[in-house]
Amino acid sequence: MKPVSAILTESVIDHSFSVKRLEDDIPYSRGFVRLNYHHILMIEKGRGILTVDEHSFDIEDQEIFLLSKGQICRFENNTDIRGYYISFGDCFWEKVPSSASNCKAVLFNNAAANQKLKPDQAETDEFVSLFKNLLAEYQTEAYTNQMDVLAAYLKIIMIKLANVKIVSEETFDSQAYIIYRKFMDLLSSQYHSLHAVSEYSELLNITPRRLSELCKRCCHKSAKEIINGQIIAEAKRLLQFSAHSVKDIAYQLNFSTSEQFSHFFKKNTEISPANYRSHFIHIGM
Numbered sequence: 135m136k137p138v139s140a141i142l143t144e145s146v147i148d149h150s151f152s153v154k155r156l157e158d159d160i161p162y163s164r165g166f167v168r169l170n171y172h173h174i175l176m177i178e179k180g181r182g183i184l185t186v187d188e189h190s191f192d193i194e195d196q197e198i199f200l201l202s203k204g205q206i207c208r209f210e211n212n213t214d215i216r217g218y219y220i221s222f223g224d225c226f227w228e229k230v231p232s233s234a235s236n237c238k239a240v241l242f243n244n245a246a247a248n249q250k251l252k253p254d255q256a257e258t259d260e261f262v263s264l265f266k267n268l269l270a271e272y273q274t275e276a277y278t279n280q281m282d283v284l285a286a287y288l289k290i291i292m293i294k295l296a297n298v299k300i301v302s303e304e305t306f307d308s309q310a311y312i313i314y315r316k317f318m319d320l321l322s323s324q325y326h327s328l329h330a331v332s333e334y335s336e337l338l339n340i341t342p343r344r345l346s347e348l349c350k351r352c353c354h355k356s357a358k359e360i361i362n363g364q365i366i367a368e369a370k371r372l373l374q375f376s377a378h379s380v381k382d383i384a385y386q387l388n389f390s391t392s393e394q395f396s397h398f399f400k401k402n403t404e405i406s407p408a409n410y411r412s413h414f415i416h417i418g419m
Contacts (some may be wrong), residue, residue, distance in 0.1 A: 141206065141375050144170040149281060150223030151288075153265070153272045156180075157216045163209040166375060172227075172242055173201040174220040174291065176265050178258075182213025188370055191250055196258045198295065202245030204322075204368070206375050218265040222288060229285035230292075237296040239311075243318035246367065247353075253298045264291050310348040313338060317345060317357070325364045327388045331357045366402050369395075373411045380407045 142165050150171065161167070166185075175184075177197045184191045185208045186201060193215060201207055203223075209215075227238065241248050253261060268287040274280070320334055328334060334357065335345040346357040353360070365387055372383045384395030399407045 141165070142167045144168065147171060147221055147223065150226035151221065151272075151281070151284060153218060153220045153269050153284075155217070155269070156219055160209055160213065160215065161219060161221075162207045163213065166206050166208045168206050168371075168375075169201060169203050171221040171223045172203050173199075173207075174295070175199040175201070176218045176261055177215055178217040178262060180213070180215030180217070182215060183210040184208075184213070185210060186249055187246070187367065188374060189246075189249070196253065196255070198251040198253060198261070198298070200241055200245060200248050200251065200295070202242045204371075205245060206371055218262075218269065220265075220268070220288070220291070226281070226285065227288075229281055230289045237292045239315035239318055241292065241295055241299065243315070243322070248299060251295065251298050257294070257298055260294065261291070264294070311352050313340065313345075314348055314352040317349070318360075321361060321364055325361065325368070326386065329361060329365065329388065331361065334361070362398075362402055366399065369399055369407070370403075370410065373407055374414050380411075383407070 142162075144167050156175070156177070161173070175198065177193060177195065177199070179195045180193050182193045184193055184199060186199075186205055190210075191199070193213065230238075264287065268284065268291070271280070271283055271287065316338060317334055320328075320337055324334075331342045331345060335342045338345065342357070349355060349357045349360055355363075369383060369387060372378055372386065373380075376383075378386070380396065381392040384392040387395065389395035389398065396407055399405075399410070403410065405413075
């Protein structure tokens with residue numbers, strides 16, 4: 135298990151947006167990094183391993199990785215890759231036309247389900263062209279409304295990525311999906327303190343049954359499953375990558391006692407928090 139000091143914090147990015155060539159600056163290659171921004175990695179060619187939270191992915195040519203704010207990432211030693219990567223924060227995303235917001239929700243609100251995409255050759259060629267043009271625009275001498283132009287490029291890329299995932303545009307624009315996106319936005323900021331479906335449905339001014347029904351329609355999981363999944367994902371990060379005690383983690387995640395947290399964790403993972411942490415100590419993470 136890594137001590138707290140070994141987990142790096144992602145550096146602040148000017149204007150909450152950047153795009154770079156991967157071979158010029160491979161991110162999170164010097165240790166585990168907790169992301170403060172969303173990232174899109176476009177791998178043209180390369181080999182290696184990318185670890186995201188508790189999962190490791192073998193890197194191959196023509197792949198795209200979507201990494202969400204809050205995840206902990208590292209490229210393993212000897213990773214050799216070529217391509218592009220975009221980093222963007224929520225305040226930059228506000229510049230993107232609202233018609234792309236549901237695409238972002240599809241791709242990033244359940245990051246673990248969309249961690250790696252495999253576009254076909256035609257899609258890959260199109261993404262390479264888009265990233266190349268975006269990088270050229272980003273490197274142009276600053277001018278009025280440049281950020282708006284960059285945001286427009288990001289919107290196009292996001293819509294194209296959603297198409298790779300094969301999510302219909304009817305879903306993006308449906309009233310159910312709009313409510314689902316609002317729920318996921320609330321969850322991303324409130325899961326530390328709010329655990330009940332009824333707490334979120336009240337904020338959304340709908341019934342708990344209605345919230346669960348539209349979640350099942352949009353992502354094939356109930357609202358409770360989604361909430362629990364978010365809490366478990368953060369609990370795993372804290373157990374794996376921090377030195378906080380189980381009691382401290384329970385407090386951070388708004389459980390009344392460490393016993394209540396341990397019961398919740400084991401019910402959802404079939405392993406106790408202590409045994410989960412012990413696993414990573416034994417494998418030398």
